[in-house]
Amino acid sequence: MSCFKGKYHDELVANATYIGTPGKGILAADESTGTIGKRLSSINVENTENNRRALRELLFCAPGALQYLSGVILFEETLYQKTAGGKPFVDILKDGGVLPGIKVDKGTVELVGTNGETTTQGLDGLAQRCQQYYEAGARFAKWRAVLKIGPNEPTQLAINENANGLARYAVICQENGLVPIVEPEILVDGSHDIERCADVTERVLAACYKALNDHHVLLEGTLLKPNMVTPGSDAKKVSPEVVAYHTLRALQRTMPPAVPAVVFLSGGQSEEEATLNLNAMNKLNTKKPWSLSFSFGRALQQSTLKAWAGKDENVEKARAAFLARCKANSEATLGTYKGDAALGDGASESLHVKDYKY
Amino acid sequence: MSAFVGKYAEELIKNAKYIATPGKGILAADESTGTIGKRLSSINVENIESNRQALRELLFTSPNALPYLSGVILFEETLYQKSSDGKPFVEILQENNVIPGIKVDKGTVELAGTNGETTTQGFDSLGARCAQYYKAGARFAKWRAVLKIGLTEPSELSIQQNAQGLARYAIICQENGLVPIVEPEILTDGDHDIKKCAAATEKVLAAVYKALNEQHVLLEGTLLKPNMVTPGSDSPKVTPEVIAEYTVTALRRTVPAAVPGIVFLSGGQSEEEATLNLDAMNRLDVLKPWTLSFSFGRALQASTLKTWGGKKENVAKAQETFLTRCKANSDATLGKYSGGSASGLASESLFVKGYKY
Numbered sequence: 001m002s003c004f005k006g007k008y009h010d011e012l013v014a015n016a017t018y019i020g021t022p023g024k025g026i027l028a029a030d031e032s033t034g035t036i037g038k039r040l041s042s043i044n045v046e047n048t049e050n051n052r053r054a055l056r057e058l059l060f061c062a063p064g065a066l067q068y069l070s071g072v073i074l075f076e077e078t079l080y081q082k083t084a085g086g087k088p089f090v091d092i093l094k095d096g097g098v099l100p101g102i103k104v105d106k107g108t109v110e111l112v113g114t115n116g117e118t119t120t121q122g123l124d125g126l127a128q129r130c131q132q133y134y135e136a137g138a139r140f141a142k143w144r145a146v147l148k149i150g151p152n153e154p155t156q157l158a159i160n161e162n163a164n165g166l167a168r169y170a171v172i173c174q175e176n177g178l179v180p181i182v183e184p185e186i187l188v189d190g191s192h193d194i195e196r197c198a199d200v201t202e203r204v205l206a207a208c209y210k211a212l213n214d215h216h217v218l219l220e221g222t223l224l225k226p227n228m229v230t231p232g233s234d235a236k237k238v239s240p241e242v243v244a245y246h247t248l249r250a251l252q253r254t255m256p257p258a259v260p261a262v263v264f265l266s267g268g269q270s271e272e273e274a275t276l277n278l279n280a281m282n283k284l285n286t287k288k289p290w291s292l293s294f295s296f297g298r299a300l301q302q303s304t305l306k307a308w309a310g311k312d313e314n315v316e317k318a319r320a321a322f323l324a325r326c327k328a329n330s331e332a333t334l335g336t337y338k339g340d341a342a343l344g345d346g347a348s349e350s351l352h353v354k355d356y357k358y
Numbered sequence: 359m360s361a362f363v364g365k366y367a368e369e370l371i372k373n374a375k376y377i378a379t380p381g382k383g384i385l386a387a388d389e390s391t392g393t394i395g396k397r398l399s400s401i402n403v404e405n406i407e408s409n410r411q412a413l414r415e416l417l418f419t420s421p422n423a424l425p426y427l428s429g430v431i432l433f434e435e436t437l438y439q440k441s442s443d444g445k446p447f448v449e450i451l452q453e454n455n456v457i458p459g460i461k462v463d464k465g466t467v468e469l470a471g472t473n474g475e476t477t478t479q480g481f482d483s484l485g486a487r488c489a490q491y492y493k494a495g496a497r498f499a500k501w502r503a504v505l506k507i508g509l510t511e512p513s514e515l516s517i518q519q520n521a522q523g524l525a526r527y528a529i530i531c532q533e534n535g536l537v538p539i540v541e542p543e544i545l546t547d548g549d550h551d552i553k554k555c556a557a558a559t560e561k562v563l564a565a566v567y568k569a570l571n572e573q574h575v576l577l578e579g580t581l582l583k584p585n586m587v588t589p590g591s592d593s594p595k596v597t598p599e600v601i602a603e604y605t606v607t608a609l610r611r612t613v614p615a616a617v618p619g620i621v622f623l624s625g626g627q628s629e630e631e632a633t634l635n636l637d638a639m640n641r642l643d644v645l646k647p648w649t650l651s652f653s654f655g656r657a658l659q660a661s662t663l664k665t666w667g668g669k670k671e672n673v674a675k676a677q678e679t680f681l682t683r684c685k686a687n688s689d690a691t692l693g694k695y696s697g698g699s700a701s702g703l704a705s706e707s708l709f710v711k712g713y714k715y
Contacts, residue, residue, distance in 0.1 A: 219611050289615050
């Protein structure tokens, strides 16, 4: 058959479509224990389970924020955590009309013989884990594949390995009721221009969709989480309109209309940059048969983290910062963002870390 | 680079977009000398150059028909022919805003070790030939790849060979100013159901677009000419609405939004069937980022041919018949066809088993 039609078919299509609702997007709060540790230490907060829990409670219970979100990606630990008052996070999200998602990959490993290129692991026992996560309330999953641009990169090996991994992950998710977010992130590191990024992005996305087709993935029940098409981190910046043009063109050339939505990653962009770029894309008058939204981690949490600094007395202030970013990005999905979100401390700060590892 | 942007890039994009104009479509009048011979003999007309010329003149000078056409695909001989009062066909078309196109493939050859599967030839000097055709006024080209459905078909080899072939042809065309129509026809022959056709179509189209990407083809300057998704010829028929749903779903799953238009082949469908199916697709309330139109040969000419019968005194009547089919299909591209232009002739199946051009 062309695509796999299992028992979750209708649910997958409905959930994928819902996540792409205009005006909403995804909060990527799936930082692994190690990664969230880096964030916490940057605001001098100890990396304990309670602090990790407190941060997520700050976010998920921010008044008025959930209306701008259609999904939240969680790390496994968080899927089973509760508020201080004992309510499971999963229930908080569901009550707020937000689908819980789960990171299911187990990080990257280097491909021997390449110049630091990687593939992603996590396929072993993936079906069983997905079933468990579904039982715990998750309805979508995320798997991050990583590629880089260099003189010889990405190599055909890296492209094939990562595309194949994404496709295997995607079909296993669908067999077990989870909408797979397909994330082929091409790192922004480098001094290449935007045309080079466009070229690589188009080749990578074409390989991904060929692999998804080969593996019988139901495209209507998936989402794409790509990088925006931008110049390299060491190259001259361009305007949001230029980013929008190149990004949309790359998607038009590779992404079948059957995919309901694109939820961009923010990479190392500052909060404001990411919002402005997303807004420019939604304003651009060109063919867009899928909705364009966000799946931001750092670009939604940066100023919130700084405002919180781990202190109870700052929670309200931090929540206000978080709400401001959620609202700004919601408007960006509608192309109505006016750049007037009160810029919290750090909202314009680049979040680029060279050779970023989760 | 991602897509090849040569000196013709803007022109290619403009022409592809024009061909995809809603309300218009393509007349496939590119039957080779051998094939047109079969058509002529079916109406007892001798296969000589003047008759071939007369037929095409009948079509191209049909009063009021050309506004419904954005392009006509020609065979090489026809590209250089004139009307009986000495006007080049190419000029007649151009003056009426119809873009001349040219068939550039050289037919199919069997792939050894397969069960009758084929690949398409025509690469030798293709670049030079395209340049010549451009000089003669052609602005788009067509290359027909053929696949079939069977127990083990289409095989991986056949899919790869035909997809790669289409991609090589496409980039060579674009280097020389011709918009390539990409035609991966999956024959209707067989007793398979519509789901099997859908699966094969999705697989083939995915391979085609992967190959086009690899060869740096500028998708905005191409058109797709696929089969509609239907049950096999030996299977029970389904309604136009069912065909529309399966076809549009297959296209949504495989054809990137950058492609401006999709111009269906009619295969062995009758004139009326083809029009009704196209109409149903355009009525379907689902997002379609490319226009859906026609590139019909038999399904535009069958009843016209019969009405003509090779006789001068029938030309006017035959031209009226042709106009009727053109308008019907134009309406179908807008989802506005109200049916009923089906004379008995228009409902006749044009299916020929194992059809060879």
